Amino acid sequence: MALREPRPRPYRIRAPGPFDLDEIARIESESFPIPWKREFFASELAEPHRYLRVLASEDGSEPRIGGYVFAVALYEEFHINKIATDARLRRLGYGRLLLEDALAHARAAGASSVTLEVRVTNGAARAFYGSYGFTDAYRRRAYYQDGEDAMVLVLPLSSRGG
Numbered sequence: 001m002a003l004r005e006p007r008p009r010p011y012r013i014r015a016p017g018p019f020d021l022d023e024i025a026r027i028e029s030e031s032f033p034i035p036w037k038r039e040f041f042a043s044e045l046a047e048p049h050r051y052l053r054v055l056a057s058e059d060g061s062e063p064r065i066g067g068y069v070f071a072v073a074l075y076e077e078f079h080i081n082k083i084a085t086d087a088r089l090r091r092l093g094y095g096r097l098l099l100e101d102a103l104a105h106a107r108a109a110g111a112s113s114v115t116l117e118v119r120v121t122n123g124a125a126r127a128f129y130g131s132y133g134f135t136d137a138y139r140r141r142a143y144y145q146d147g148e149d150a151m152v153l154v155l156p157l158s159s160r161g162g
């Protein structure tokens with residue numbers, strides 16, 4: 001019988017704690033040209049109206065944290081500040097796991113739309129969000145510190161769970 005590639009380790013979603021910050025900052029610095037600092041993630045842990053989740057490996061093996069989503073619920077709007085998966089785990093469905101959990105939370109919280117900013121050149125992320133029905137709302141010129149524009153994406157949520 002032919003040997004099979006080992007299956008990726010299973011990850012489960014849970015709320016983050018201060019003990020996760022090193023791993024979150026590691027993924028962040030590998031994933032974004034201008035990463036959030038560790039201290040900024042730390043301050044988010046204490047803020048109200050936040051929806052913060054990490055993917056934690058079930059047996060504690062590496063990578064111990066496989067990804068995260070940091071979002072905020074502002075009245076009727078649910079805004080995703082950050083979503084990333086460890087580069088070793090991409091295209092395995094973990095991004096979907098995080099986003100679908102966030103969308104379910106947004107619906108349950110009564111949000112009418114989900115918004116986020118994405119770099120105009122970030123094709124992977126734009127394809128990822130596009131597959132969920134996010135559409136381009138408008139462009140923010142020189143939104144990022146290096147001068148790149150952001151596209152603001154919006155996903156309307158219907159009260160019937162659409």
Ligand SMILES: CC(C)(COP(=O)(O)OP(=O)(O)OC[C@H]1O[C@@H](n2cnc3c(N)ncnc32)[C@H](O)[C@@H]1OP(=O)(O)O)[C@@H](O)C(=O)NCCC(=O)NCCS
Binds near residue numbers: 083091093125
């Ligand atoms: C965007 C990101 C979170 C996707 O995470 P992921 O774990 O690879 O996502 P999934 O495996 O669940 O992919 C879901 C779908 O998104 C789309 N997608 C993801 N990466 C893609 C890529 N590089 N090119 C084209 N489509 C892509 C595909 O439709 C994919 O489904 P498929 O694999 O069945 O074709 C990940 O690429 C990442 O962390 N990027 C760096 C950080 C970032 O840019 N975050 C978003 C900032 S707004």
